[in-house]
Amino acid sequence: MTSVLIVEDQRMPRENMEHLVEDSGRYRRVASLSTAEMALAQCARHSVDLVLMDVCTKGSRDGIDVAAEIKARYPETKVIIITSMVEESYLKRAKAAGAESFWYKDVSPESLLEVMDRTMAGESLYPDRTPETRLGQVSSTQLTPREIEVLRLVCEGLEYEEIAAELGISSRTVKRFVSSLLEKTGYSNRTRLAIAVTKKNFILPHLEEE
Numbered sequence: 495m496t497s498v499l500i501v502e503d504q505r506m507p508r509e510n511m512e513h514l515v516e517d518s519g520r521y522r523r524v525a526s527l528s529t530a531e532m533a534l535a536q537c538a539r540h541s542v543d544l545v546l547m548d549v550c551t552k553g554s555r556d557g558i559d560v561a562a563e564i565k566a567r568y569p570e571t572k573v574i575i576i577t578s579m580v581e582e583s584y585l586k587r588a589k590a591a592g593a594e595s596f597w598y599k600d601v602s603p604e605s606l607l608e609v610m611d612r613t614m615a616g617e618s619l620y621p622d623r624t625p626e627t628r629l630g631q632v633s634s635t636q637l638t639p640r641e642i643e644v645l646r647l648v649c650e651g652l653e654y655e656e657i658a659a660e661l662g663i664s665s666r667t668v669k670r671f672v673s674s675l676l677e678k679t680g681y682s683n684r685t686r687l688a689i690a691v692t693k694k695n696f697i698l699p700h701l702e703e704e
Contacts, residue, residue, distance in 0.1 A: 495522040496543045498616055499536055500561075502576070503528040503551040507599065511569030514607055521610065529553035530560040537564055542571050544614060547593070549577040549584055558584065562591035571621055572613055572654075578605075583639055585620060595619040629690060637678070644671040649688045 502508040508526055521676045524540045533545060534640060545564060547557040557564075557568045557685050561573045577584060578600055588596050595613045597606055598621065627634045637645070643682040644698045647657045654672075658665045671686055681687040 495520060497522050498610075499525045499533060499540075499542045499545045500526040501528075501530050501533050501545065501551060501557060502526070502548040506549075507548075511606070512545045515586075518607060530557040531555050534563055534567070537571060542568070544610065545571060545573045546610075547573055547575055549575060549579065557592050558587045558593070559586070561593050565592035574606075574609060574613055583652060589620065600609050605675050609689060630681050630687075632678040632680075637675070639673055641675055645667060645675060645687075645691060648672065648675075648684050649691055651688075 498503065500508060500515070500523060503513060507529075512523060515523045521544075524542055525536050527536065530547065531553045534548065537545070541545055541572045545561070547561050549557045551557055559574060561575060563575060564571055568658060569592075571598070572595075573591075574597055575584070575588040575591075575593045576594045576597050576599060585596060595609050595618055597609045597619075602609070602621065602638050604619065609623055629637075634637070644657060647660055652660065654665045654668045657668045661668070675687060676682070676684065679689060679690075680688055
């Protein structure tokens, strides 16, 4: 059987993947992790054929960065990057990391099991482009990478000063980005914007596990 490592910090998606693997009859789950950082240790401890790697997990590193290390150390291990977030940079980064395939949880036409089967058969499956979603008055593709970074931290509840420290910019610059986001999207304040973003799964904050 093909051994599978699941890396997903949200309980419901993780359980769905576990059931998918266990009910398949051809895949065997090695472990389920809530942080990408732990994946390297699991690959060293077990023979892992396939990693289902969510981009944003608990811990200080994202799944794409860790996937690059897995591919460097264990090139025979295949990796599928998984996300709900329609952020254009993820596709480019995943390819650069050497991940075999990329799957959007909510909008990919193929099922995850199909992507797993085809990936293990030697295919590399990537969407032609990042899915587009509407965020108020603007398309998600019209936001800059820096605006998306600021928006993610807003969704995590950080104040201007905290966002500034996280990104290495001034509070005044953060306020300019937030003002630009509100003007583009048409939302009246950052709280309404953050609620809209998380409801659409455009950007998910790092949620605590239930």
